[in-house]
Amino acid sequence: QVHLVESGGGLVQAGGSLRLSCAASGITFSIFLMGWYRQAPGKQRELVATITSGSITNYADSVKGRFTISRDNAKNTVDLQMNSLKPEDSAVYYCRARSPSYRVYWGQGTQVTVSS
Numbered sequence: 001q002v003h004l005v006e007s008g009g010g011l012v013q014a015g016g017s018l019r020l021s022c023a024a025s026g027i028t029f030s031i032f033l034m035g036w037y038r039q040a041p042g043k044q045r046e047l048v049a050t051i052t053s054g055s056i057t058n059y060a061d062s063v064k065g066r067f068t069i070s071r072d073n074a075k076n077t078v079d080l081q082m083n084s085l086k087p088e089d090s091a092v093y094y095c096r097a098r099s100p101s102y103r104v105y106w107g108q109g110t111q112v113t114v115s116s
Contacts, residue, residue, distance in 0.1 A: 002026035002105045004095045009110030012085055016114070020080040022095030022107055029076040033098040036069060036080045038091035038112075045094065049080060063089075085114045 008020040020036065035050035049069040050058045057069055068081040078095065095107035 002097070004097055004105055004107035006093065006095050006107045006110040009093060009112045011113045011115065014085060014087055014114055014116050016085050017081070017083045018085065018112060020082065020093055020095075020110060020112075022078045024076045024078070024095075024097060027076075027097060027099070027105070029097075030073040031100055034069075034071055034078040035096040035098070036078075037094045037096055038089075039094070039109075040088075040091040043091075048093070051078060082112070085112075087114045087116045090114045 003025045005023045006020060008018060010018060012018050031053050033050060033052055036048040037045050038048050039045040046060065048060055048063055049067055051069045051071050055071065059067060066084045069078065071078045090113045092109040093112050094109045097105045
């Protein structure tokens with residue numbers, strides 16, 4: 001059974017930092033494309049960042065230069081370091097895993113709230 005468990009969300013002031021972590025189990029983590037997505041109230045879920053099995057990264061324009069995605073294949077974790085947070089970064093952040101055959105799994109989400 002596949003589990004993706006996010007942690008690290010919370011309340012932070014604008015300009016502050018948070019680090020999200022996603023622990024995966026039940027998958028061959030090293031071959032999966034991993035990603036972070038977010039969904040704010042009344043908005044569609046959107047891509048934040050992805051990292052391939054070879055650690056090639058991709059970021060949404062809105063977070064480039066502020067967020068960093070990384071993975072540890074030995075620990076089956078993917079992290080999202082978020083710096084210079086803005087109120088518009090407030091959302092539920094979801095971890096996503098995609099297999100080479102395009103099967104997708106989601107975590108339950110973790111809330112990030114940035115106060116102005």
